[in-house]
Amino acid sequence: MCVTEPDLANSADTFARLAIELHDAPGVEETVDAVVQFALQALNCKYAGVALYTRGSRAEIAAVTDSLVTNLYESQISTGAGPLITALRERTIVAIRDTTTEDRWPELGTTISGLGIRSVLDVPLATGDTPRTTVGVLGLYSEQPEAFSTDDEAIAHILAQHASVAVASARQEETMAQAVDARKLVGQAMGILMERFDVDGDRAFAILKRYSQDTNTKLRDVAQHLIDTRRLPH
Incomplete structure (x- = not known):
């Protein structure tokens, strides 16, 4: 053709x-x-x-x-x-x-x-x-x-x-949008921990990271769980 x-x-x-x-x-x-x-x-x-x-x-x-x-x-x-x-x-x-x-x-x-x-x-x-x-x-x-x-x-x-x-x-x-969203969630979760336990940002982030590693859960999901339930995962 x-x-x-x-x-x-x-x-x-x-x-x-x-x-x-x-x-x-x-x-x-x-x-x-x-x-x-x-x-x-x-x-x-x-x-x-x-x-x-x-x-x-x-x-x-x-x-x-x-x-x-x-x-x-x-x-x-x-x-x-x-x-x-x-x-x-x-x-x-x-x-x-x-x-x-x-x-x-x-x-x-x-x-x-x-x-x-x-x-x-x-x-x-x-x-x-x-x-x-x-x-x-x-x-x-x-x-x-x-x-x-x-x-x-x-x-x-x-x-x-x-x-x-x-x-x-x-x-x-x-991917970039998801990364921005994840940072916002982690920031909100850190704020909750800082207020509840009177810790600084570095300590709040360390807590989230430890729970993420211990439960084999993405950091974003740990943050979302804390925001939704006001509790860290078991």
Whole structure:
């Protein structure tokens, strides 16, 4: 398929709107939801989904346009095999041109084709060239065989680049917000201890830290418990 000038103009307009929407998204959940919705608009797919790496290096479902995609993701995550997993581990685009003739994952291919999906395109989300910069995978699904052309793959790659940066930024902002929130909670808890036991800030913080270590509880959660109950955890 050859991309014409009107097609390029439409793609440019679509990605311009995507960039604005991703920038305005308040969090990771809203960011990936915007990505899958734009995928439906910009590419020749019936369904779309995003799976993201967690801190434990395990893929988790972040957004889907249909429960069918959820089932496909859960099957691959549980078995540790499939185009999604390959795209994550090898950081490469994985395409299934026709699920009825797919032989790399025979059982999965049969399952996918049985759901009416004939073409699959999994595109890695990454912000750099190392495995640690892999964010997740954007999955595209069509009911037609040979649905994704070279041009579709190129557009999907651009979409994935936008998504990678947006998700990484949203995660960083959420982490910073959580850190600020945690500091506020610890500060409030320290104030309670300082007033109740007539200790200074250093001593109040040491008490919170000791309870955190003794109970194997996050410092933030110890502080929240003290604020809510006015008691330290047992």
